[in-house]
Amino acid sequence: MSKAGLAQFQQVFIEESLEGLDTMESSLLALDNGGDGELVHTIFRAAHSIKGGAATFGFPEMSSFTHEAESLLDEVRSGKREIDGAIIELLLRTVDCLRNMFARAQAGEPLNDAVAEGLRNELAAMMGRGAPAAGVQARRNVDQADAWTVRFRPHAGMLAGGNEPLRLIRELAGIGELTVTPELDRIPEFAKLDPTECHLGWTIELKGPAKRADIAGVFDWVEDECDLAIEAKHIVAEVAAPVAAPASPAAPVANVADAGAARAQREASAESSSVRVSIDKIDGLINLVGELVITQSMLDTFREGDIDAARMAMLEHGLAQLARHTRELQESVMGIRMLPIASVFNRFPRMVRDISQKLGKQVKLELVGEQTELDKTVLEKIGDPMVHLVRNAIDHGLEMPDKRRASGKGDTGTLTLSASHRGGNIVVEVSDDGAGLNREAIVAKALQRGLIASGEGMSDEAVADLIFQPGFSTAAVTTDLSGRGVGMDVVRRNVSDLGGTVTIRSTQGKGSVFTITLPLTLAIIDGLTAAVGEERYIVPLVSIVESVQLKADAVRTVAGGGELFRFRNEYLPVIRLHDVFGCETSIRSIDEGLMVVVEGEGARVGLFVDGLIGQQQAVVKSLEANYRRVQGISGATILADGSVALIVDIAGLVRLQSRRKAA
């Protein structure tokens, strides 16, 4: 197969394997919470597919690594071993390690590292330890020995598959000294022999210290094409002694950070360029296109003949149908990009488990509305802000069990993630029944930082809003989870980059609710079309507060050249769009044009335009992809008359404005 061809399949393999790992992880977590035995089979199957695929697609290290985990799972599956917390912990770390391996595979880096090697040994040690039939079983499963017996019987088709025992045995010879005894009794009569089939077998005695994994690694590629038995003859004393459960209690804890790193890597590569679409959606699309074709051919009949009143009515009916089908088609096509939020939610059970274990808190995670669909791009970007919120909720929000008892709550805190559709928006909430925001601490911190002059008379919302200020953290101790003061401001910025908002509702002693509101899709926005000279600009409707016509004297020029106007008891800066974007216009006087009050980045400004033309839905086209990035513009769209209108990026304009002010 060509290299490019193999690479393409590798990509598919990696994507499928990552899904398999997700399945393994969620099943392991379910097992941890007392799920049924069927889950073990699910986990085993996922591991088995990854192992097989890895061998096929040229990742022998990954294959032999997974093999260890699979062997362990096999013992559990066949009832030889009871699954317990230690095994689940080990397998979860195996999942993380494999994710890392896939990330490295994609980056073209070597797959094995110290972590993988360590885990492999732990897995093997787990296998070697305390298996039921202590004598024989332990001997067979021991990981390291001075001498091994390898029984290797290729299936008839192995040679034709291009796998050569010569090569395998030579490779074995690299591990230790071999004594090779062939088995010749299965060779058929010469006349009947198909020379392409293999009827030989070997018993190979291997001398010299070797690990089971190294020997098994030689046969990775042919595992399904031969009968293979590897047995230890002499056991290295110290390893054979039953190995105690995971080295020290510190090990799993230290691993939380690793898990985080693994996840970060995974997230980095999460913005994949393909999307899986359900057959139902495709069928729906085909159906709609069919309708469209019928309507089109119906309209086609109007090419010929005069149009009288009756035919006119039919024509109008046809056009109405065309409009409806086009709209439905548009909605369906947009629907292709819509995916359930479950893929984001699913990463949290593991994270919550790891963090709560580390902090010694008891947390119950509830997921609501996992099937809520939203745009793939939004989906991929909402993960990070949610991770921040969930970490914060466990670290700062939920209290330790004793403190919870003292305040009359149950030991176990509840963290709820929910998603729902509200109008054209999706609302994601992260709520906890913890301590809630500490108003005094926030006010004190804000005073100390000079963010506010006094906490007197501030509403709870205003106080809560303070935590979105850059560098704001009230956590007494900076933990490695949260409290570094980078967090909430990043959350707010990430969300506003997606055209959404974050708000907090918090009751001291009862808990907090963080609400993220996001547009369903980034591909279509509702906007007002504004005229500036000959140009048309689209102002996103979500940002618009109000538009007002001002008198010329309502605007004051302040020192430094900025302009301000009074709007409902506050002074707002004026941004003249014709100035910012350099358009020729005859309308420069404030009373001739219109002031559109908009909100972005938590600030309000007035956009001065010639006038507003109307409201419309705009299909967003990337300006960056077609031209280059322009400050203050988030994209472009095509108007009904075929001309191009630019879409104003309110947040960008506000940033631009404050930078000017600073300059």
Add this chain to the structure above:
Amino acid sequence: MGSKTNPQRKTGEARVIALPADFRLADLADVKAGLLQALEAPSVELDGAGVERVDTAALQLLLAFRRAASAQGLPASWVGVSETMRDAAGVLGLTQALELPATMPA
């Protein structure tokens, strides 16, 4: 070939089978046909001196052939064995079964 008796058997001459340079799975059908014919000769000499590449399937074929020959009481001897072949047979533990001569005159 077929049912016709091989003339060489009558003349009592040994049949020499020169094994191909690329003595591997893909070309074994031809070699097998030659060996099948050779079973009808009064004696066979195998010449593996020219073998540059060899695989398990090829050695297995020779094993089966030598078995068939000895079952018929047909003398089969080696007139040449290349290093490659000797090495491969050694790795697979087949040196003895193939009755490879300990050393061959150069």
